[in-house]
Each structure stands twice: as structure tokens, then as C-alpha cells.
Amino acid sequence: MFASLTIPLFPLSTVLFRGGYLPLHIFEPRYVRMINECREADIGFGVVLIKEGKEVHSGGEKDMPAIHTVGTLAEIVEVEELPENRLAVMAIGGAKFKVGVTWEERDHLMMGEVNFVPDEPTRQVRDEDSDLVALLEYFIDAREVPSAVRKQIDFRDERDVSLRLADYLPIHSEDKQKLLQMDSPRVRLTTIRQWSDL
Secondary structure, three states, rough: OOOOEEEEEEEEEOOOOOOOEEEEEEHHHHHHHHHHHHHHHHOOEEEEEEOOOOOOOOOOOOOOOOOOOOOEEEEEEEEEOOOOEEEEEEEEEEEEEEEEEEEOOOOOOEEEEEEEEOOOOOOOOOOOHHHHHHHHHHHHHOOOOHHHHHHHOOOEEEHHHHHHHHHHHOOHHHHHHHHHHHHHHHHHHHHHHHOOOO
């Protein structure tokens, strides 16, 4: 993967983690174009959490939302064409990146230069964190996560467990962003333990 890249950015009120699934209902013309062009070029788009502003463009000239500068590459898995030029999209989280320069295109699609950060280390879950693994299994059962998705999770790996817990925890998006920005799965697990009062 390139160390840096220019990609379209999709500001949302949600946080995407590596390996997490993101269903989207696309109806704004700028994002329909984004999805079609990403499919043609076989590239992903960046998902970034909104700091201030709205997901839907209201028509104002200066309507670009303020965003957090750490996001996740969304890789398109499936696209279903719907009536009235709408799209049902399923994407999965890929590499984490830091946003550099951003700008708007004429249709208000946000573009950005992003620098990808190295993958987090993988390490076996410690015995003392077995209760966090149990917590993850609880969330998976409560959310009725499909077995095909469950099979992709390595419950012995700190990175996998910490990212899926961050994904499934019922916490505010700003707190999820804090978990995303952490570079250490062990620090993320420790923080989740503190927040979960285990």
C-alpha cells in the first residue's frame, strides 16, 4: 500500500475501525459519483468523524464540515443499485490514516491527502484480559453478528479483540475516535476496561 494517497473523504457521525463493516445508503450525487469512481479505479474512500457540521450538504458555499484528522480507509465490498439513482453500499474498514491537506471539489465532495500509518502490532491476549474477550463475545451475541463475520475475529489477538470491542461498545463517537487514534492494542484494551468498569 502507498504511504500516502489522495482519496475522497466521507465525513460521517460514526467511526470506522479496521475490519469493521459499514452499511451506507448513498443518495447525494457527490457520493454516488464517489462510489462509482472508487469502483472504477478499484480504490477505497476515507471515513472521517465529523467534529462540527453535518453529513448532508445544505447547499451553502462554505458547508464543509470540520473533521478529525485520523480516519480509516473504507474498502467497498458490495454495491446494490436502487431506484432514483441511490446506492446501498457495504464497506469494510482497512488501513488507518492521518489527513493532511483537504479541499472541496465543485460538487462539494471532500478530497484529502492522507498518510497511512503502520499496522498495529499483534500480540496474544493476556490471561488477565480474558474477561474482555468474554465481553466481546457478549456484544457479538447481543448484536446477533453473523457467523461469517464472527469467524473473521481472532479472539486470541489483542489487536482484533481491542478493535472489535471499540467497534461494538455502546459509547459516544468521540470516545470511539479516541480509541481509533490509539496505536497500541494493549492501551486500547486498558482504556476499554476502565470505561467498562470491569
